[in-house]
Amino acid sequence: MLELSRIRTDKKQVIAALSKRNINAESTINELLNLDVQWRRVKQELDGTLEEANRMAKEIGQCYKEGRVDEGNALKQQTTLLKKKEGELKGESEALESAILHMLYQIPNTPFQEVIKGKDLNDNQVVFQSGKAPLFDFEAKPHWDICKEKQIIDFELGVKVTGAGFPFYRGKGSKLQRALISFFLDEASAAGYEEYQAPLMVNEESGIGTGQLPDKEGQMYHDSTDNLFLIPTAEVPLTNIFRDELIQQPDFSYKLCGYTPCFRREAGSYGKDVRGLNRLHQFDKVEIVRIEHPDHTANALEEMVEHVKGLLDKLELPYRVLRLCGGDMGFASAMTYDFEVYSAAQEKWLEVSSVSRFDTFQANRLKLRFKDHDKKTKLCHTLNGSALALPRVMAALLENNQGADGRISIPAALKPYTRFDYI
RNA sequence: GGUGGGAUGGGUGAGAGGCUGAAACCAACAGUUUGCUAAACUGUCGUACGGGUAACUGUACCGCGGGUUCGAAUCCCGCUCCCACCGCCA
Numbered sequence: 220m221l222e223l224s225r226i227r228t229d230k231k232q233v234i235a236a237l238s239k240r241n242i243n244a245e246s247t248i249n250e251l252l253n254l255d256v257q258w259r260r261v262k263q264e265l266d267g268t269l270e271e272a273n274r275m276a277k278e279i280g281q282c283y284k285e286g287r288v289d290e291g292n293a294l295k296q297q298t299t300l301l302k303k304k305e306g307e308l309k310g311e312s313e314a315l316e317s318a319i320l321h322m323l324y325q326i327p328n329t330p331f332q333e334v335i336k337g338k339d340l341n342d343n344q345v346v347f348q349s350g351k352a353p354l355f356d357f358e359a360k361p362h363w364d365i366c367k368e369k370q371i372i373d374f375e376l377g378v379k380v381t382g383a384g385f386p387f388y389r390g391k392g393s394k395l396q397r398a399l400i401s402f403f404l405d406e407a408s409a410a411g412y413e414e415y416q417a418p419l420m421v422n423e424e425s426g427i428g429t430g431q432l433p434d435k436e437g438q439m440y441h442d443s444t445d446n447l448f449l450i451p452t453a454e455v456p457l458t459n460i461f462r463d464e465l466i467q468q469p470d471f472s473y474k475l476c477g478y479t480p481c482f483r484r485e486a487g488s489y490g491k492d493v494r495g496l497n498r499l500h501q502f503d504k505v506e507i508v509r510i511e512h513p514d515h516t517a518n519a520l521e522e523m524v525e526h527v528k529g530l531l532d533k534l535e536l537p538y539r540v541l542r543l544c545g546g547d548m549g550f551a552s553a554m555t556y557d558f559e560v561y562s563a564a565q566e567k568w569l570e571v572s573s574v575s576r577f578d579t580f581q582a583n584r585l586k587l588r589f590k591d592h593d594k595k596t597k598l599c600h601t602l603n604g605s606a607l608a609l610p611r612v613m614a615a616l617l618e619n620n621q622g623a624d625g626r627i628s629i630p631a632a633l634k635p636y637t638r639f640d641y642i
Numbered sequence: 643g644g645u646g647g648g649a650u651g652g653g654u655g656a657g658a659g660g661c662u663g664a665a666a667c668c669a670a671c672a673g674u675u676u677g678c679u680a681a682a683c684u685g686u687c688g689u690a691c692g693g694g695u696a697a698c699u700g701u702a703c704c705g706c707g708g709g710u711u712c713g714a715a716u717c718c719c720g721c722u723c724c725c726a727c728c729g730c731c732a
Contacts, residue, residue, distance in 0.1 A: 262692055266701045273701090276713040280660045283712095295712050302712090465689080467652055467670065588689095590652095594671080596689080 220323045220430075220583045222598070223255065236329035239336040239545030244326065251322045258315040265308040272301045324434065328580040330545045331554040337544025343557070344544070349528070350537030352563045357623045359564040362614040363495035365621065366392065369642055372613075374495070384485070384500035391642045395616075395629075396503060398636030399609055400478050403505035403530065407606055410526050412476035412507050417456035419479060420447040425459040428585045430551045440482050449482035453506035454603045458581060461510055465596065466589035472519075473510040476606070478503065496610035497569065503609040509602045512589065513578070516600040520576045523604045524556050527572050530607055533632040536615050537561040539568070553578045556604075560611060564618035569611040574604030617642075 226233050230248060237244040275298055282291035335344060366372035371392025377385040388396050408414055426432035426448050431439055440449040450456060457475050481504050496502075507526070511519045524540065531538045543555040552575040559568035579598040582588070587599045620628045627642040634640060 259692065262701085266692065269701060273713085276711095277660070279712045284660085291712080298712050465652065586690095590670090594687095 220580065221326055221329065222579060222583055223251075223319070223323065226251065227255065233329055237327070239330045239334055240327060240548065241336065241338050241546040242327075247322065247326065251319065251326075254315055254319050254322070258312065258319060261308055261312045261315060265305070265312050268301060268305050268308060272298060272305060275301070327550045328548075328553050328577065330548060331576070331578070334542070334548070334554050335544050336546075338546045339544075340547050342544035343541040343547055345539050346542050346556070347528070347540040349532065349539070350535070350561075352537050352561045353619050355563065355621075355623075359618065359621060361495065361564045362562075362617040365617045365627065366495070369627075371395070371642060372496070382500070384498070386496075386499065391637075391639065392613075394637055394639070395613065395633075395642070396609060398633050399607075399612060400503060400505060401636050402533075402633055403606055404476065404478055406526070406530055406533075407476035407505060407507055410474075410522075412474045415453075415457060415460075415475050415477040417450075417453055417477050417479055419450055419456075419482075421450055421455050421459065422447060425455055425462065428459045428462045429455045429581055430584065431455065435550075438484055440484060450479060451483045452481050452504065452605075453477045453479040454508060457506065457508040458510075458585065458601055458603065461587045461599070461601075462585045464587055466587075466599065469512060469589060469591045471510070471512065471589060471599075472515065474507070475509075476505060476507045478505045480504075481608075496614040499610055505606050507604050507606045510587065511600045511602065512591075513597070513600050516576050516578065516602065519600075519602055520554070520556075520574065523574045523602060523606075527558055527574060527604060527606050531558065531560065531571075533630070534612065534616065535630045535632075536612070536619065538571075549573075549575065551575075551577050551580050553580065558607075560615040562611075562615050562618045564621070565614075569615060571611045571615070572605040572607050574602075576600065576602045 221233065226248060230252065234244050234248055275294055279291045279294045279298075282288070282294065335342065337343065360368075363374070366374070369391070370389055373387040373389055374383075376387045377383070380387075404414055420442070423432060423446055426436070426439065431448070431451065436448075439451055442448070456479075457477055460475075461473070480501055482501055483499075485498060485500060507523060509519050509523070528538075528540070538558055538560045541557045541559065543552075543557055548555050555573055555575040557570055558572035558574070560571050561567075562569050578600050581601045582598040585601075587601070588596050589599050591597050616630070617627055620630070622628060629637050629640055629642070
């Protein structure tokens with residue numbers, strides 16, 4: 220959620236930034252500021268009324284103490300009028316406040332200066348590219364065929380036991396999953412991220428803290444008996460560790476990572492791109508999360524990008540890095556780099572990681588603040604990224620590393636983890 | 643599931659209708675002094691929002707939501723969460 224004070228002071232800049240998302244926020248912002256003016260007027264009047272009531276209450280107490288009972292009773296009479304006024308103003312103020320909050324919830328984050336205006340994924344900028352797609356002198360198979368043949372991932376069995384999008388991993392498929400998780404976690408630890416095992420369910424406050432709630436609850440699985448939500452990403456529990464925290468020094472930097480399964484309802488996304496591992500309701504991911512001083516955000520983001528590049532390099536996968544245009548960025552993001560791996564058999568790019576800076580957008584909702592050098596309390600910056608999401612990495616490994624003999628070779632970096640060289 | 647106890651500032655924790663935005667201690671910050679990886683002393687020190695260029699000032703907040711009262715951290719009701727013991731289960 221954007222800071223209201225910023226919208227007040229930098230209205231033009233906010234509207235200009237939001238236009239990069241291809242949305243015209245001017246009327247919304249004007250309406251918001253209009254409500255804000257009203258709210259502040261009511262707030263002033265309410266505060267004044269309360270002040271008077273407080274003063275009178277003290278006076279009445281004084282009267283009784285000194286035995287001036289009649290005087291006290293007379294004053295009491297007067298308070299009834301004040302109380303009526305107070306009640307009315309309170310109602311007005313609360314209504315305005317909730318209207319303002321409701322509007323703020325619906326305004327996405329302002330894109331950072333480097334982000335270009337754009338409509339959709341076609342306007343994203345490729346900022347880095349690495350590796351070459353393998354050339355096959357045979358008919359390369361898509362991963363869903365490989366999985367079936369080698370009995371390493373069973374989608375139909377998942378349908379039987381749970382439903383579409385909940386596959387079983389078997390044998391070497393299961394071991395490869397485990398190897399990837401361990402590899403990613405070890406790499407993150409080596410880069411200074413503290414490893415966490417997080418709860419897979421979160422409460423409502425946490426959902427609000429990272430922005431899944433209130434508007435996007437349809438994307439999460441919900442247990443209504445206990446009002447808990449299955450996490451769509453480890454970002455939710457890991458970032459909410461810091462909810463309602465006030466960090467006392469300005470020289471902080473928190474780097475955490477965690478492996479979790481992720482659960483996504485993916486309501487409304489059917490049709491293309493859902494085949495095999497491309498889109499699942501349950502998948503595994505190692506997430507990295509950082510809480511930083513605003514001065515260090517740019518640097519932290521670059522570090523995270525380098526970290527993810529390192530992972531893909533070690534896995535020997537051809538990939539590219541995109542800086543998303545305004546129109547393709549997530550709601551809470553100020554700038555996002557997407558990592559896409561090229562799958563030779565499917566002949567397309569598969570997104571395997573998304574690394575974003577949120578600046579104060581999440582921290583504002585989380586009430587995550589710190590004391591700066593100037594002793595002022597300010598909002599922290601949050602960042603996160605996938606490092607990495609497993610299914611599409613798996614798909615790319617299976618598809619790109621298939622040989623003419625039908626075997627899938629395991630990249631050298633993974634062999635210590637799989638303890639087999641081929642599937 | 644049952645019974646009992648609890649939730650107060652960055653932390654520990656006192657307060658039990660007006661003298662309490664809240665003792666004390668710890669932490670933090672600033673200064674003084676002695677000098678040696680630090681101690682002692684003094685001072686400052688909650689958050690959010692509004693008004694004000696500012697000094698400052700007003701309001702709200704003692705888990706959350708209601709109620710009683712001129713006045714609530716304090717009394718009453720509901721809820722949530724935590725802790726302990728018992729039961730059940732991993």
